[in-house]
Amino acid sequence: MSLLFAGRRTPAPAPAHRASPPAGRARWLPPWLHRTLTGWGFAGPATALIVGLSIFPAVWAFLISLQKWNGIAPAKPIGWxxxxxxxxxxxxxxxxxxxxxxxxxxxxxxxxxxxxxxxxxxxxxxxxxxxxxxxxxxxxxxxxxxxxxxxxxxxxxxxxxxxxxxxxxxxxxxxxxxxxxxxxxxxxxxxxxxxxxxxxxxxxxxxxxxxxxxxxxxxxxxxxxxxxxxxxxxxxxxxxxxxxxxxxxxxxxxxxxxxxxxxxxxxxxxxxxxxxxxxxxxxxxxxxxxxxxxxxxxxxxxxxxxxxxxxxxxxxxxxx
Known part of the structure; x- marks a missing residue:
């Protein structure tokens, strides 16, 4: 049996291939940037909604506090x-x-x-x-x-x-x-x-x-x-x-x-x-x-x- 296998060559191992990027991900994006963008893609809309409903009214109210306005007539700036x-x-x-x-x-x-x-x-x-x-x-x-x-x-x-x-x-x-x-x-x-x-x-x-x-x-x-x-x-x-x-x-x-x-x-x-x-x-x-x-x-x-x-x-x- 040893003579039968003596002339055979052991097949060389297949060359290692790099892991292909997940489907749908741009090949030019680094992994950390892709993870960051993915996270903000899920959390971004809710964050923008919350910030918009809090920051915008606060800034607008401060601007109104520097004016005289009854909600109908044009606002009149009066400072402090x-x-x-x-x-x-x-x-x-x-x-x-x-x-x-x-x-x-x-x-x-x-x-x-x-x-x-x-x-x-x-x-x-x-x-x-x-x-x-x-x-x-x-x-x-x-x-x-x-x-x-x-x-x-x-x-x-x-x-x-x-x-x-x-x-x-x-x-x-x-x-x-x-x-x-x-x-x-x-x-x-x-x-x-x-x-x-x-x-x-x-x-x-x-x-x-x-x-x-x-x-x-x-x-x-x-x-x-x-x-x-x-x-x-x-x-x-x-x-x-x-x-x-x-x-x-x-x-x-x-x-x-x-x-x-x-x-x-x-x-x-x-x-x-x-x-x-x-x-x-x-x-x-x-x-x-x-x-x-x-x-x-x-x-x-x-x-x-x-x-x-x-x-x-x-x-x-x-x-x-």
């Missing part, structure tokens, strides 16, 4: 006059005061309640999934629907809130029709709709805390309060900074609940900055002045956000 008028507007000062009061009531309450409920729902209790769902449902509900529903609940004549007060022997209240109570009631409605967000965020943070650290603290003799104060609370620092910024921005932009419940009343007691912008621009057709107030709110919101981010970094709280 609208911004100067803001410093002399008592109605704007009142709207700023109402917004600050609402923010001072809403932000700490939402953070405290969110943390408290999250700690309670982080324990192994029966039907915990049902309770978590019930807490989160008001957050995904429409704010307009929440405001309309609340206007019936807190109606002074036939509302459910006064029915409960009468049943327990307490005097009826005016709620949304009272200058002293309306803003607090709106804060209560906003808490009902927004506290689910803070609960979910704190629940996620609580479940990320290593269990061995908690068990080690308990083995060292720490009780529940000491574990919460020395282990859990410091671990929730970044989440607290994030929720503080988020809820502050939410409070400064309050509009939908005011629009669906009081329309800024009674006697302007619940007129916030955003509702004041709506009134100036779309009711009084002062588009230039309304845009200037909106840009003032944007500047304040940006300063608050940057300040809290710098504070978190200097305090070594890795929130961002």
């Amino acid at each position: 006059l609208n911004y100067e008028l803001m410093a002399q507007d008592p109605d704007l000062f009142a709207a700023v005061r109402h917004t600050l009061v609402f923010t001072a009531l809403f932000v700490p309450s939402s953070i405290f309640l969110g943390m408290l409920i999250a700690v309670a729902l982080n324990r192994p209790i029966r039907l915990v999934g049902f309770y978590r769902t019930c807490i989160f449902i008001p957050f995904v509900a429409s704010a307009a629907a929440t405001g309309i529903l609340a206007s019936f609940v807190f109606n002074p004549q036939y509302g459910a809130a006064n029915s409960v007060l009468r049943a327990i022997g307490l005097p009826q209240q005016q709620f949304l029709e009272s200058q002293s109570q309306a803003l607090a009631v709106i804060c209560l409605i906003a808490l009902w709709g927004q506290v689910g967000f803070t609960v979910v965020v704190y629940l996620a943070a609580l479940q990320d805390i290593p269990k061995d650290v908690v068990e080690a603290a308990r083995m060292d003799g720490a009780n529940r309060w000491q574990v919460f104060r020395n282990v859990t609370l410091p671990a929730l620092g970044p989440v607290t900074v994030f929720t503080s910024i988020w809820q502050t921005i939410t409070a400064l932009q309050l509009f939908d609940l005011v629009f669906t419940t009081t329309r800024g009343g009674p006697l302007g007691a619940t007129q916030t900055i955003v509702y004041y912008v709506y009134t100036q621009a779309f009711k009084l057709t002062k588009f230039g002045y309304g845009s200037a107030v909106a840009y003032g709110l944007f500047a304040v919101t940006m300063l608050i956000t940057v300040g809290m981010i710098l504070y978190s970094r200097r305090s070594k709280i890795e929130a961002f």
Whole structure:
């Protein structure tokens, strides 16, 4: 057998061929450039749409803030006059005061309640999934629907809130029709709709805390309060900074609940900055002045956000 194969030559291996470029790809494009263009081909239209719907209105609103325009007649350039008028507007000062009061009531309450409920729902209790769902449902509900529903609940004549007060022997209240109570009631409605967000965020943070650290603290003799104060609370620092910024921005932009419940009343007691912008621009057709107030709110919101981010970094709280 060896003689039969002795005269045969082993065939030479076939020469290696370069991998041909995928079908449809230009041969002159480098691979990295082709991947980049392909990615932008998918993400580009959506990115252009989002940027166009955010950058273009912002630039246009800034240009309008430098003009006097009622939406019909030709715009008249007036420079920075609208911004100067803001410093002399008592109605704007009142709207700023109402917004600050609402923010001072809403932000700490939402953070405290969110943390408290999250700690309670982080324990192994029966039907915990049902309770978590019930807490989160008001957050995904429409704010307009929440405001309309609340206007019936807190109606002074036939509302459910006064029915409960009468049943327990307490005097009826005016709620949304009272200058002293309306803003607090709106804060209560906003808490009902927004506290689910803070609960979910704190629940996620609580479940990320290593269990061995908690068990080690308990083995060292720490009780529940000491574990919460020395282990859990410091671990929730970044989440607290994030929720503080988020809820502050939410409070400064309050509009939908005011629009669906009081329309800024009674006697302007619940007129916030955003509702004041709506009134100036779309009711009084002062588009230039309304845009200037909106840009003032944007500047304040940006300063608050940057300040809290710098504070978190200097305090070594890795929130961002």
